Amino acid sequence: MFGPGSEFHGFFNDPRWALAMVRATVLEAAHPQVGAALLDNSTFLAHPWRRLRNTFLSMQRMFSADEQVRKREAARLNRLHARLNGTGSDNRPYDAMDPAVRAWVVATLFESAVTMCQLSGQSLEQKAMERLYAEFRTFLATMGDEAGHLPVALADFWPYFDRVVARELENTEAMRIILYKLFDHLPAPPVLNGFPALWATGRAIAGPVIGAITVASLPEQFRRRAGLPELAGAQTLMQGAYLTVGLVRFLPESWIQAANIADLLALSPHSDDPRARTITALHEQMKRAGALLRLVTPFPPEPEPAGGAETQRSAAEFFAEVLDQTGDGFLDWPDLAAMARELSSRLDLDEPEETRLYTAYADWWRELQTALDTDGDGRVSAREYATAVPSLAGPSLIRVAEVLFDVTDKDGDQHIDADEYRALFQTAFHRDTTDTRGAYDRSAFVSEFLSFMSGRRRTTPYDPLLAQA
Structure with a gap:
């Protein structure tokens, strides 16, 4: 069920999973309880890269081949979730330990993985889909939840998924932030700190594109109910994006390993990691490119702290x-x-x-x-x-x-x-x-x-x- 040889392990370094994870997160945030918990407790808005890396490391542990690693991570997540409860801005209670809500989170991951394959023109075969579904149900059981909160048979999963989408999901504030605001204000990852013009230029282009792709990939009945606007040509753009990103998986494996990419994004130029020397050299080249870009773009440079490594901040x-x-x-x-x-x-x-x-x-x-x-x-x-x-x-x-x-x-x-x-x-x-x-x-x-x-x-x-x- 876990580790090398499992269906999910085959997706772990698949670049398409980046698009699928954004989609799954939107579906999670559309659940009122999840949306309220995210708004009240999550650092995804202020510290998105840190949150992304922590989520990735947790998934690595939960799908580890080592049973003790899985159990220890499950216990850690349960302790974390037990602390996340309260009342949202709409005066409705939320509880991250609610088994039905936790089942929905797992359901969005499975359904987004299946959809990811369909949109990139490589639909999963029935047996592979059943194995993947069994792995996600086992994932939920490892967390200590009763298996019955997700249907036993794959055939019964799809009516369950459609029922939750139709009856429980809402156009929550957390969902709108992820779709329309997160990328507008997304700070640079640590590895790109100090290059506001370059980052702002790329973000201004990528943000709306990722938002449009994600909206177009959501279930049609939910898009209609939530009043999410779909841009003209968004379906074509979405399918093209999944197909294009899917081609990246044919690059050398060392280039697209998710662990290496996550570590690189979090890497500080001050780190003692050997790769930091390369990053420092790239920074010098990017500074020159950034200076040129500031001359031809409307994005003003963000002020850099003066006085070296240790300065006062207001x-x-x-x-x-x-x-x-x-x-x-x-x-x-x-x-x-x-x-x-x-x-x-x-x-x-x-x-x-x-x-x-x-x-x-x-x-x-x-x-x-x-x-x-x-x-x-x-x-x-x-x-x-x-x-x-x-x-x-x-x-x-x-x-x-x-x-x-x-x-x-x-x-x-x-x-x-x-x-x-x-x-x-x-x-x-x-x-x-x-x-x-x-x-x-x-x-x-x-x-x-x-x-x-x-x-x-x-x-x-x-x-x-x-x-x-």
């Missing part, structure tokens, strides 16, 4: 880039929970360390809420934050730093060594952080973390951790 910049993880313009618990989630994912934490980190962030949120929420609406606005100009290094933030050090220091020797540092920051030691032993001690780590969070400094190791998209 309170507004710090709020938007670091504190507001969900991108909704406010600071509340989901933003700090997103920080805990990202750190837990990077360090691959298990219990009880994961809960310790979440608890530390929850305590910090209560401290911030008490100090900064002047109008009592349960959240902190950018204006409230900027007006207070707070010193964030209170007792609870110090506790966050202490717990983060503890969970990073895997061997408990009170020093973070090179491997532990790389696990957290995904780069080699920053030269200024090591002591005479060549390690990062507790006091230095806590001091640097508090300096970043309260002094609003741009720093080489910490910005990729919490600020970059």
